[in-house]
Amino acid sequence: MQNRMIPVIAMLALLFVMSFSLFIVKEWEKVALFQLGEIVNTDFKPGLHFKVPFITNVRKFDGRILTLDESPESYLTNEKKNVIVDSFAKWRISDVKTYYKTMRGSEALARSRLSQIIQDGLREKFGERSVKEVVSGERDTIMKIITEEARSKAKEFGIEVVDIRIKRIDLASEVSDSVYSRMEAERTRVAKELRAKGAEEAEKIRADADRQRTVLLAEAYKEAQKVKGAGDAQAAKIYAQAFSQDKEFYSFYRKMDAYRKTFAGEKNLMVLDPNSDYFSYFKDEQGRSSR
Secondary structure, eight states, rough: HHHHHHHHHHHHHHHHHHHTTTTOOOOOOOEEEEEETTTEEOOOOOOEEEEETTEEEEEEEEOOOOOEEOOOEEEOTTOOEEEEEEEEEEEEOOHHHHHHHHTTOOHHHHHEEEEEHHHHHHHHHHTOOOOIIIIEEEEEEEHHHHHHHHHHHGGGGGGEEEEEEEEEEEOHHHHHHHHHHHHHHHHHHHHHHHHHHHHHHHHHHHHHHHHHHHHHEEEHHHHHHHHHHHHHHHHHHHHHHHHHHHHHHHHHHHHHHHHHHHOOSTTOOOOOOTSGGGGGGGGTTTOOOOO
């Protein structure tokens, strides 16, 4: 019975020793191998690895890109006005050995130190600029400068700053009122200027339209008079040709037309000598009045 237990005991002992000799590195992990408290290796690829039990031990860290998203902070501009800045940073461990020595492997300590670096950078950059510049004018420039400076400082702690972004910039209530008042006044001034320019352009357009209308009417009247004159001349020519064929008929037609126009009204009155040529067609063949 004792002989049968020996292999079982040996197998259990082997498994126990192997459990302290093997460790697995995942794809998103960074690992430091310690020997008697000193880091001896940090270059481990994902997979199964061995260690000397009871002499060496490993410590694993999150090697993915992490997010540092702190509460909004208040900063002073060069105008001594407060702005509330909400920002975040993306970072990861770049050097496990340096990270462990400087941050004692504590992610909380690393976040605290990185947060202080970012806040100092924001405080400095915002203090060099006005409210207008930090809100709209140089926002991208500020983020780029702070990212580069934080990246350089964080490298001493084995940390890589991937990016720093400003999510939002709010103005303190007293600053907001002042800024909005200036913005409203500026927009009002621009609106008045645009309206004035619009009115000026409208007057120019109306004046030009009136000028063109006058020119077109004058040219149309001129052309109409030419056509009318040509028509009258042609009509006169036709009349002359027609009436020249029978002068007596032409004289008769002209006097009949004169009679029609003269006696068009019921109360027309004309005092003339009855023997005048005007009444020639009111006489009979012997030259006596038809009446």
